[in-house]
Ligand SMILES: *[C@@H]1O[C@H](CO)[C@@H](O)[C@H](O)[C@H]1NC(C)=O
Ligand SMILES: *[C@@H]1O[C@H](CO)[C@@H](O)[C@H](O)[C@H]1NC(C)=O
Ligand SMILES: *[C@@H]1O[C@H](CO)[C@@H](O)[C@H](O)[C@H]1NC(C)=O
Ligand SMILES: *[C@@H]1O[C@H](CO)[C@@H](O)[C@H](O)[C@H]1NC(C)=O
């Protein structure tokens with residue numbers, strides 16, 4: 001009794017929704033109490049399996065006796081040529097048993113304005129026990145300018161807004177996608193068996209300043225298969241929505257519905273363990289051997305499917321048949337000899353061939369005997385070894401050649417820096433650059449900046465502390481001077497003079513290695529290393545000793561920094577010595593910023609024949625002033641601009657000795673008198 005309303009409803013376009021909803025609900029309620037159908041569960045032999053061009057697989061059938069439990073009942077309308085199958089009033093385009101889907105055609109909604117609004121709302125109701133609108137395969141589309149189309153389900157309400165101020169706007173779109181300009185799209189939710197599409201009439205407006213109607217007479221809206229609609233500007237301009245379907249002109253759109261066996265228990269039951277093996281889940285509609293059930297895509301119920309290796313219709317006895325995999329190499333690859341089996345296929349390499357693993361995946365290759373394998377293994381191994389040895393040998397040779405070239409280069413540098421002569425100086429150690437890097441720990445302890453770059457501290461293997469500093473670059477013109485200088489410095493033996501221990505000639509600019517005086521060079525002692533606080537007290541006696549000691553050798557070598565004068569003539573030494581004398585009595589650096597000690601002292605000396613104002617206050621005690629005057633005078637002589645008028649170093653030294661002696665005599669007698 002209720003079956004007449006239980007199938008699919010496609011209500012006439014003019015049906016009012018408020019009427020429709022109760023009708024659909026009533027239909028469902030009545031179905032639930034319906035008695036089990038006496039109709040057959042498999043089709044009688046004379047049932048047609050096509051209608052026109054459309055296949056009608058069981059459980060669908062033309063007429064109640066041909067469909068499963070009389071439920072999936074289609075009519076075949078032979079008025080058309082070819083005939084068309086219908087589900088109630090809805091045309092069926094195709095049916096898939098494998099995916100559990102059918103495709104139907106449904107009318108669209110439209111909203112047109114000619115002299116008054118003239119709109120069509122569509123309402124679609126599908127039987128919930130059989131069909132649900134596929135959420136995955138459909139979408140809601142609205143086309144028009146200033147359009148708000150509404151999509152309504154039983155517990156669902158949605159809308160899609162499309163706007164365009166003019167046709168130019170709509171035409172300016174850069175794609176045929178529905179992006180809200182002239183056309184919009186939105187997805188739909190699951191489990192819909194009822195939808196109504198209608199219009200918000202106010203959105204279009206009807207004013208002279210918004211004459212959308214003039215260029216866009218109609219708006220359209222519909223739920224249709226995803227990807228089916230491509231935007232066409234004509235849909236905005238025309239007052240009808242028409243498409244071609246084969247040689248037909250249609251105004252309706254395709255919709256995909258999910259179907260399932262929903263009346264025979266709610267789900268596909270979980271698989272059962274049988275003899276320790278997990279069996280395939282089955283349900284009563286899955287009557288074919290080698291078939292099983294799967295849960296419905298949406299909603300309750302299940303679908304049947306053939307087992308792996310079988311194809312066909314699982315809803316009929318013997319429907320699932322073996323797949324001959326060997327005839328479909330693209331779907332079922334085999335690199336060897338293919339042999340079809342029931343539900344599967346074998347793939348083996350032919351005799352004398354083998355594959356790494358599965359010949360269904362990997363190609364077959366001729367088999368090798370174990371002897372051949374061994375021979376290949378040994379050959380490959382031996383050649384790898386050979387190439388390793390060859391490679392190592394070549395590398396070694398290249399390294400040797402490279403090293404030789406480097407050595408030759410270093411030797412040339414060494415010769416340029418005077419190694420031929422200096423290697424004969426027995427007291428001089430010739431270091432290599434590597435040795436020096438080790439000694440100075442890669443110049444990690446700087447001692448300060450000398451005249452020619454940084455001085456770094458180092459430690460020899462016998463724990464002697466040394467100071468390493470760069471010399472001048474040696475050229476052909478300066479070679480003689482440099483060698484002489486190094487020779488002299490290396491022979492120096494005096495406690496106030498830094499001794500040159502060795503040098504490194506295998507670098508562009510030779511490096512000089514001095515014994516490191518912990519108290520610093522004379523310069524450091526006199527003027528402090530960094531600031532005045534670090535200056536140590538220095539008695540007049542010490543200063544005289546230093547002066548006399550220094551006058552035994554060549555002064556420029558007292559302090560490596562003085563070497564920058566670079567003069568080796570005796571008279572220029574005398575000049576330099578004069579500076580040292582001034583530094584000793586004044587305890588001021590020879591050059592202190594803009595102040596040049598010699599100049600300042602000279603200008604004072606020329607006025608009163610002494611430079612007393614410059615004497616170091618530490619030693620300028622009254623009784624010592626005369627000797628300081630004398631030393632100042634001696635310094636002035638040494639600093640004579642005229643080289644020839646400078647005294648000889650010997651006479652300077654003896655003058656100093658005499659001065660010291662007389663000063664000691666005097667101070668002894670004065671101290672003895674004071675003691676007495
Ligand atoms: C379309 O829907 C609107 C809004 O629900 C309603 O007012 C109108 O009567 C419907 N039109 C038709 C033809 O059903
Ligand atoms: C099944 O199809 C037949 C023939 O078209 C029709 O008379 C009958 O009403 C249909 N049954 C249902 C339940 O729709
Ligand atoms: C077949 O379709 C035509 C045209 O829509 C219709 O007039 C006719 O009633 C249909 N026949 C059946 C049996 O449904
Ligand atoms: C049935 O099996 C085929 C092949 O394994 C598969 O592609 C298809 O999705 C299955 N159908 C369902 C409804 O699970």
Ligand SMILES: *[C@@H]1O[C@H](CO)[C@@H](O)[C@H](O)[C@H]1NC(C)=O
Nearest residue numbers: 112113114115116118239240
């Ligand atoms: C408006 O056009 C529709 C078709 O587009 C037509 O059915 C309707 O009768 C027309 N209304 C008027 C008042 O002309």
Ligand SMILES: *[C@@H]1O[C@H](CO)[C@@H](O)[C@H](O)[C@H]1NC(C)=O
Nearest residue numbers: 115116117201205206207208
């Ligand atoms: C739209 O405007 C026209 C012309 O002003 C008027 O005749 C018609 O009644 C209006 N329609 C509506 C639905 O307001």
Ligand SMILES: *[C@@H]1O[C@H](CO)[C@@H](O)[C@H](O)[C@H]1NC(C)=O
Nearest residue numbers: 267268269270271281294295
């Ligand atoms: C089908 O779904 C039900 C409910 O979610 C579940 O209990 C059952 O195990 C499912 N069947 C299969 C074969 O997955």
